[in-house]
Amino acid sequence: MIDKLWGGRFQAETNALVDQFGASINFDQLMAAEDLEGSLAHVKMLGKTGILSADDVAKIVAGLESIQTDLAAGKIEFSVENEDIHMNIESILTDRIGPVAGKLHTARSRNDQVATDFHLYVKNRIPLVIKEITNLQKALLKLAEANVTTIMPGYTHLQHAQPISYAHYLMAYFQMLQRDKERFEFNLKHTDISPLGAAALAGTTFPIDREFTAQELGFNQIYANSLDAVSDRDFAIEFLSNSSILMMHLSRFSEEISMWVSQEFQYLELSDGYTTGSSIMPQKKNPDMVELIRGKTGRIYGNLMRLLTTLKGIPLAYNKDLQEDKEGVFDTLKTIVPALKIFTGMIKTLKVNEQKMETSTENDYSNATELADYLAVKGLPFRQAHAVVGKLVLHGIQTHQNLQDMPLAELKNGSELIEADVYPELQSETAVARRNSFGGTGFDQVKLQIENAKKLT
Numbered sequence: 482m483i484d485k486l487w488g489g490r491f492q493a494e495t496n497a498l499v500d501q502f503g504a505s506i507n508f509d510q511l512m513a514a515e516d517l518e519g520s521l522a523h524v525k526m527l528g529k530t531g532i533l534s535a536d537d538v539a540k541i542v543a544g545l546e547s548i549q550t551d552l553a554a555g556k557i558e559f560s561v562e563n564e565d566i567h568m569n570i571e572s573i574l575t576d577r578i579g580p581v582a583g584k585l586h587t588a589r590s591r592n593d594q595v596a597t598d599f600h601l602y603v604k605n606r607i608p609l610v611i612k613e614i615t616n617l618q619k620a621l622l623k624l625a626e627a628n629v630t631t632i633m634p635g636y637t638h639l640q641h642a643q644p645i646s647y648a649h650y651l652m653a654y655f656q657m658l659q660r661d662k663e664r665f666e667f668n669l670k671h672t673d674i675s676p677l678g679a680a681a682l683a684g685t686t687f688p689i690d691r692e693f694t695a696q697e698l699g700f701n702q703i704y705a706n707s708l709d710a711v712s713d714r715d716f717a718i719e720f721l722s723n724s725s726i727l728m729m730h731l732s733r734f735s736e737e738i739s740m741w742v743s744q745e746f747q748y749l750e751l752s753d754g755y756t757t758g759s760s761i762m763p764q765k766k767n768p769d770m771v772e773l774i775r776g777k778t779g780r781i782y783g784n785l786m787r788l789l790t791t792l793k794g795i796p797l798a799y800n801k802d803l804q805e806d807k808e809g810v811f812d813t814l815k816t817i818v819p820a821l822k823i824f825t826g827m828i829k830t831l832k833v834n835e836q837k838m839e840t841s842t843e844n845d846y847s848n849a850t851e852l853a854d855y856l857a858v859k860g861l862p863f864r865q866a867h868a869v870v871g872k873l874v875l876h877g878i879q880t881h882q883n884l885q886d887m888p889l890a891e892l893k894n895g896s897e898l899i900e901a902d903v904y905p906e907l908q909s910e911t912a913v914a915r916r917n918s919f920g921g922t923g924f925d926q927v928k929l930q931i932e933n934a935k936k937l938t
Contacts, residue, residue, distance in 0.1 A: 505804050506559045509566045511811055513557070515601035516566050517549050519594060519677060522697035524585055526690050533584055541585050544578040566598070567591050588687035589680060592711040592799040596676035599807060601698065603720055604672045606814055607665050613821035614662045614727070618655050618938050620828040622931060625651040629927050632909050633748065633838040634847055641845040644909040647838060649922040652930045657730040659937055664723040672716040675700035679710035682798035712798045714788065714806050721785040724813045725778075731824060732778040735771035738827075742768050747837050752830035755823065770827065774820050781816060784809030842909040846874050848884055851912045852903065859898040869895045 521542060528538035548570060551557050563569040568591075575582040625648035635645035675698060678684070678691035684707045695703050704710035741748040751768055759765035791805045842848075849870050856866035870884075873895040877884055884892075885907035892899045905911055917923035920930070 593679040644842040645922040673701040676710035679707035728778040735775040750832040
């Protein structure tokens with residue numbers, strides 16, 4: 482039998498199933514390094530304030546540091562009977578240095594301890610997510626630079642709308658990722674707050690120094706309210722929300738890549754390194770990674786809804802429900818970081834079929850707006866110009882002609898304002914190049930977008 486560190490008032494042993502059901506060590510051991518870091522800061526503070534003697538502090542520090550060394554070497558084993566990472570480490574510490582280990586918990590509760598560990602864990606990993614987003618942005622920038630003058634159909638309603646630069650298309654995803662990155666950067670502000678010293682919920686009677694522990698742990702702020710400190714999980718919700726938006730963006734991109742590599746489009750080809758084959762159809766080259774990223778998006782959404790649902794009915798301050806706050810965050814990190822790495826690799830090795838893209842803009846009437854604008858510049862009200870061009874498009878469909886191939890006489894049947902100078906403006910390249918309003922697909926504007934984006938990476 483293992484004596485529970487909290488078992489003084491209990492007479493009977495805990496039911497074995499209760500131990501298993503209530504234990505969190507199977508997942509919260511991922512925070513072992515943060516738990517040791519928090520304990521070292523706490524015991525040093527206890528020494529600084531005179532709450533513990535220098536001799537006791539030295540023994541506890543030495544014990545914690547020995548556990549750190551063994552943890553890094555993979556020599557530490559945890560037990561379900563000790564419930565969570567905090568009690569496991571305290572039990573190991575007790576085995577190593579004796580009863581003095583019990584003094585480590587002076588002026589501290591598992592409530593502020595776990596909150597501190599969780600803050601540290603997320604705080605330490607958000608920069609890794611930001612780094613991977615930046616790496617993907619850099620890959621997009623490089624591909625965009627190489628494809629400023631590559632022309633593709635722009636779509637609305639998944640119908641050909643107007644021709645655009647492929648680089649312009651890529652830069653749209655760059656901007657989405659930039660907002661994702663900024664959301665994670667803001668997330669750091671609410672993660673970079675120290676709960677340590679709030680104790681169970683009401684603070685402590687000991688003369689602790691919360692500023693000292695915050696500085697030791699690299700926190701920028703301290704929770705101003707002890708109830709809030711032990712019960713707040715907003716930073717985790719923000720992380721999961723930000724991750725959900727990130728994955729939504731990657732999923733949209735994945736959906737389009739899965740179409741662009743299909744036989745029907747053939748705009749792109751994925752590297753063999755990021756595709757798989759079929760067990761029965763030898764010719765297949767499947768875009769499994771984009772499909773899997775698209776599929777895993779639902780997993781991340783689920784993690785967000787899981788935590789929101791857990792928190793929605795919890796009264797202040799700490800409740801055991803909060804044990805359910807971590808697994809979704811751990812799983813999300815384990816999902817989004819590889820997803821970003823894989824996406825970066827796909828973009829770096831992507832082959833673009835420029836000819837196929839541009840050809841698809843030449844038989845789709847996506848230059849109809851160019852003709853309407855041409856008439857508007859000549860003085861015809863745009864609504865009338867729109868109607869004229871619509872009838873010419875219908876004529877083209879019926880006679881199997883594209884607008885740019887239609888004889889001038891037939892174009893003039895739509896409007897006498899149309900002259901021979903219209904033909905250059907009906908070319909896809911011209912249509913794209915002329916759209917030089919700020920943020921537009923014009924080649925000069927796309928180059929400006931790329932140069933401005935480089936400053937963000």
